[in-house]
Amino acid sequence: MTRPPVIVTGGAGFIGSHTCRALAQRGFRPIAVDDLRTGHADAVKWGPLEQVDLADTDRLATILARSGAKTVIHFAASAYVGESMQHPLSYYTNNVATTVSLLRAMARCDVTRMIFSSSCATYGIPKRLPITESTRQQPVNPYGRTKLMCEEIIRDHLTSVGGEFALLRYFNAAGADPMGTLRERHEPETHLIPLALLAAAGLRPPLKVFGTDYDTPDGTCIRDYIHVSDLARAHVCALEYLEAGGASTALNLGTGEGLSILEIADAIERLTGHPMPWQPAPRRAGDPPVLVADPSAARDVLGFAPRLSDIDTILRHAAPHFGLEVRHARVA
Ligand SMILES: NC(=O)c1ccc[n+]([C@@H]2O[C@H](COP(=O)([O-])OP(=O)(O)OC[C@H]3O[C@@H](n4cnc5c(N)ncnc54)[C@H](O)[C@@H]3O)[C@@H](O)[C@H]2O)c1
Structure with missing residues (x-):
């Protein structure tokens, strides 16, 4: 069964490339949008690669309009906690400003569905365990703050246009595709x-x-370590859930x-x-x-x-x- 195209920002990265594979396995056509600043072109195997910086709203809008996609899965970001403490403005630019750019491009093309890579870093140092979705979000570093800001921007914008979203808060992604076709390649490696x-x-x-x-x-x-192929599958579950009319949601993804x-x-x-x-x-x-994580909401909702x-x-x-x-x- 051939299903609609899906835009995957950061599709040349670790989790994005595994998600493209999971989407293709379920019949979707993933279109990776990635400027390869930390990603790898040879990890894009299940659909085309559009090499573009998310800051370029006009090119994003052209790609979105041409693709006919109705959903964006948004992985692209800078994702090193230590680096975010040394270079916070780079993080606010590359995580927050680019998310605004992407949402503007989506608005121009009437694309109103997004699945977003958030993080357990938005919870900071929790007072109680396990962490549920209603645990207070109090990030303790710029990286975590950028993810929380993006959650709020996505929620505000997509609510205002009657769209829908899933904010997925990952714990620690690990492992590699069981077939050996993909792997974790962060440079520098910090995981x-x-x-x-x-x-x-x-x-x-x-x-x-x-x-x-x-x-x-x-x-x-x-x-809490979650296999990257499980994470990838959770994105497909979230996509199918939203396509079927499921309400917008925020969910932990852990074990x-x-x-x-x-x-x-x-x-x-x-x-x-x-x-x-x-x-x-x-x-x-x-x-x-x-x-x-308390993983029960993802089980109940998705x-x-x-x-x-x-x-x-x-x-x-x-x-x-x-x-x-x-x-x-x-x-x-
Ligand atoms: N790896 C984890 O354990 C983990 C945990 C929680 C959340 N996350 C989030 O998941 C997402 C993916 O993480 P990952 O480990 O796969 O990282 P990654 O670095 O492998 O992938 C990120 C991808 O985004 C691309 N990118 C970054 N900025 C871009 C821009 N301005 N324009 C176009 N492309 C751009 C990079 O080239 C790269 O391919 C990130 O948003 C990260 O914050 C990861």
């Missing part, structure tokens, strides 16, 4: 699982563990299970036979000890539940891209 795998493969120095004295069972930070850094180190060693060398480092400002997000499956799909063989993983 824990690729850094840990690179350290285990001897391709990088030992992993710096920022804080070993948190109030967690082993003293290291706990995060509800947390893993500490040292638990990940143990899993890597167990699965690959390689120890993951690490060294303690001071805590980083603004790093919450534990971030774990009928979405992760299928690949146990740590063995995440590592089984990611490790080969870092030259590590996984010998003992449970098969999901």
Whole structure:
């Protein structure tokens, strides 16, 4: 079944490229819109690539009008917390101003449906766990603030034009396409699982563990890791939900299970036979000890539940891209 085209900003990036694959598998035609500042042209395999900066409203409007798309899935952003603290204006420009530019282009073409990549970073340091969608959003860094501002701008604009939206707040994306056709390639890499795998493969120095004295069972930070192909599928669920007339929504995308850094180190060693060398480092400002989602709203609203997000499956799909063989993983 051939279904309508969908514009995917950031479609050459990690989560965007996996989502293009998931869309194509469900019969949609993904059109990636990406200026390749951190993305990779060779990750765009399931539809055309329009190489354009989202700041260019006129070109966006031309692409939108020509495509006939009725939905935009908006991944394109700068996404490094540390960098956002050093260069906040770049983040307000590339995340907030470009979202306004994109919404203006959509308005010109009467496109009124958006699915947006938000983040658990909008919650800051939560007082209670797990984090639900009604947990107060109090971001503690410019990156998180840009995501919260975008949520509010999208909500205000699309409500004013009678459109609809899904604001999807991801926890930690990890893993890689099970078929091996895509992988995580951030430069510089700051995400824990690729850094840990690179350290285990001897391709990088030992992993710096920022804080070993948190109030967690082993003293290291706990995060909620969701497989990127599960995340991608959640976007297709959100698209089908909105197309079927579902009300606009904001949803957490996580598993509800947390893993500490040292638990990940143990899993890597167990699965690959390689120890993951690490060294303690001071805590980083603004790093919450534990971030774990309450995933029940996504299940209730979208009928979405992760299928690949146990740590063995995440590592089984990611490790080969870092030259590590996984010998003992449970098969999901
Ligand atoms: N990776 C995670 O764990 C995670 C967690 C929460 C939220 N997110 C959000 O998910 C989205 C995707 O993250 P990712 O990890 O795939 O990042 P990524 O860097 O791999 O992908 C972002 C893509 O956007 C493109 N892009 C950036 N600015 C652009 C612009 N002005 N014009 C055109 N293209 C532009 C980049 O070239 C890149 O291909 C981001 O919005 C990020 O904030 C990611």
